[in-house]
Amino acid sequence: HMQVHPEDVSRVLNCERAHDLMPEIDLFYFSPRKIEESECVCYCVEMFDDLGLVQQWQLKRDTLTRFLLFVKKGYRDAPYHNWYHAFSVFHFSYLVIKNLRLVERGFISSLEALAFMVSCLCHDLDHRGTTNSFQMQSGTELASLYSSEGSVMERHHLAQALCILNTDGCNIFDGLTGEQYGKCLDLIRDLILATDLAHHIRLVQDQEKMASEGFDMNSTQHRQLLLFLLMTCADLSDQTKDWKVSRTTADLVYQEFFSQGDLEKAMGNAPLEMMDREKARIPDLQIQFLSHIVCPVFKILAQLFPEADCLLQSTVKNRHCWEQASAFFARKWESGHSSLDILR
Ligand SMILES: Cc1nc2ccc(C(=O)NCC(C)C)cc2n2c(-c3cc(OC(C)(C)C)ccc3Cl)nnc12
Numbered sequence: 001h002m003q004v005h006p007e008d009v010s011r012v013l014n015c016e017r018a019h020d021l022m023p024e025i026d027l028f029y030f031s032p033r034k035i036e037e038s039e040c041v042c043y044c045v046e047m048f049d050d051l052g053l054v055q056q057w058q059l060k061r062d063t064l065t066r067f068l069l070f071v072k073k074g075y076r077d078a079p080y081h082n083w084y085h086a087f088s089v090f091h092f093s094y095l096v097i098k099n100l101r102l103v104e105r106g107f108i109s110s111l112e113a114l115a116f117m118v119s120c121l122c123h124d125l126d127h128r129g130t131t132n133s134f135q136m137q138s139g140t141e142l143a144s145l146y147s148s149e150g151s152v153m154e155r156h157h158l159a160q161a162l163c164i165l166n167t168d169g170c171n172i173f174d175g176l177t178g179e180q181y182g183k184c185l186d187l188i189r190d191l192i193l194a195t196d197l198a199h200h201i202r203l204v205q206d207q208e209k210m211a212s213e214g215f216d217m218n219s220t221q222h223r224q225l226l227l228f229l230l231m232t233c234a235d236l237s238d239q240t241k242d243w244k245v246s247r248t249t250a251d252l253v254y255q256e257f258f259s260q261g262d263l264e265k266a267m268g269n270a271p272l273e274m275m276d277r278e279k280a281r282i283p284d285l286q287i288q289f290l291s292h293i294v295c296p297v298f299k300i301l302a303q304l305f306p307e308a309d310c311l312l313q314s315t316v317k318n319r320h321c322w323e324q325a326s327a328f329f330a331r332k333w334e335s336g337h338s339s340l341d342i343l344r
């Protein structure tokens with residue numbers, strides 16, 4: 001099974017650089033993909049500490065470091081669904097908690113903030129770069145384990161997270177009371193299962209209704225819908241950065257989709273058009289994805305938190321860039337060029 005060596009732990013415990021460089025990483029437009037892979041875990045510890053969660057929940061630094069190293073090792077080398085995706089989703093949870101002052105203003109509790117950040121880190125653990133429907137259609141072992149409940153991959157990510165928490169010296173929650181521990185694990189379960197696209201699509205209308213009615217601090221339903229919205233925003237946060245990040249991320253996502261499409265063709269199944277490298281028109285697909293999924297989600301966030309309007313504006317700007325790329329691409333396509341190289 002996965003191994004984490006003591007010298008890995010001590011190297012993280014002694015890294016001062018992350019602490020000194022903290023000031024610039026709390027800006028919404030900062031892309032965590034710029035951080036050196038060897039320094040990511042140090043930054044994770046610093047982010048928990050910067051939000052007062054190490055103090056509040058008596059998180060032991062060596063336990064937290066060992067947990068983080070196991071989580072990092074728990075991600076595969078998929079083009080998109082790898083450690084850097086998890087780290088960037090986690091960094092966004094830090095950004096919204098800090099910049100929207102979610103705990104001080106009473107939108108979420110400190111325990112919910114802790115569960116939200118840990119869920120972001122663990123939400124895609126051991127992802128294979130293929131979708132839930134691929135698991136079902138090709139009858140993978142994960143499908144045989146979880147297909148009766150649905151959200152096959154998300155149930156696996158949750159199982160992997162719980163497995164790491166139960167590994168010797170990795171239970172970061174051993175300073176919580178029994179009741180807090182139970183509440184925290186229930187939150188992590190709900191939040192990781194909420195990252196299933198199908199789950200999000202079922203909830204988004206209620207989230208839009210909540211934003212237009214106005215957030216009710218005393219409504220359990222509003223508080224839960226907000227946490228699910230924050231998870232989806234975090235999962236999509238690459239689209240709130242500059243065009244280079246947004247386009248590079250799309251490239252990585254389509255590398256996964258096209259590999260899955262190749263597999264499906266080899267198995268005699270016809271892939272979705274967006275997974276077929278012969279048919280997919282990436283700019284048009286991205287305009288649809290941003291229009292139907294990404295911009296609506298950040299519009300809701302901006303309605304609830306006007307300070308988050310800059311995030312919505314970035315997603316709208318990136319969609320505009322795809323519209324320009326699409327027009328340029330179509331002209332090139334007419335004249336016979338079919339590869340994406342023209343966008344580089
Ligand atoms: C750049 C980018 N393009 C994408 C293009 C298409 C799709 C896709 O699944 N289309 C299926 C139709 C039915 C909508 C996802 C894309 N995508 C995601 C993503 C988001 C996910 O789910 C949440 C976070 C809940 C929305 C789950 C998985 C993934 Cl890969 N992340 N970045 C991207």
Ligand SMILES: [Mg+2]
Nearest residue numbers: 123124195196
């Ligand atoms: Mg996922």
Ligand SMILES: [Zn+2]
Nearest residue numbers: 085123124235
């Ligand atoms: Zn994800």
